[in-house]
């Protein structure tokens with residue numbers, strides 16, 4: 704008996720919501736197949752699409768780490784074999800490790816007759832983020848599991864809130880051909896922020912959430928700002944600010960770093976603008992000699 708599940712790419716932070724906001728992307732993602740075996744224990748039997756870079760060791764792979772965290776809560780005396788089919792590039796900021804963990808959990812949970820609700824799988828997926836980047840953040844795994852926009856109001860205890868997705872909101876992802884690992888892009892962050900920055904950031908988070916509830920795209924646009932992580936991380940992404948100017952002029956709502964980068968996300972009011980800003984951004988990156996994939 705085996706089950707295959709898909710889990711989507713995600714944009715974590717959404718500019719102002721460092722570690723507390725994220726949304727899922729339609730279509731792009733990873734697939735995981737999990738099969739029951741009589742031999743106890745977990746085994747990674749196949750990994751495709753990763754260029755041979757992901758570990759097969761069950762205590763290092765995000766799929767098996769997440770499933771093990773789930774099994775630790777159950778009585779389970781059989782085994783599972785896990786196959787991972789990567790659709791997402793590694794180190795891209797699109798929630799690649801989270802998508803693998805989320806798909807693995809959904810498949811394993813289904814195989815056991817769904818003892819857990821989707822929301823209850825989030826703590827297990829967080830364990831895999833701890834392994835992947837050293838930080839147990841939930842802003843990729845929660846939207847990958849639940850879909851749409853998700854707020855992590857608190858981590859201790861975990862308090863996750865699904866938010867509405869306004870009609871007509873489209874996301875373009877630009878993946879410049881650079882690789883940044885999350886641990887490195889967390890290490891460049893300031894450890895202290897000023898009262899002034901905390902106030903600005905709080906206003907933008909509140910504005911973004913109000914904009915999502917009211918379907919107010921102009922308010923969302925004004926709120927897509929980040930004074931905490933972006934100033935340090937944008938330096939790692941050549942062309943980041945030129946791109947912002949170019950896509951705003953073309954009618955996009957705004958742009959930001961997707962998760963810890965280097966992927967940049969752009970939100971647009973409608974599909975046409977989303978496609979147009981994809982083309983424009985490609986030119987911006989190519990002008991500075993950087994290849995880019997547009998999704």
Ligand code: HSE
Pocket residue numbers: 715716721722723796798840842843885888889932961962963964
């Ligand atoms: N919130 C995390 C960070 C997301 O910005 O480091 C990592 O994808």
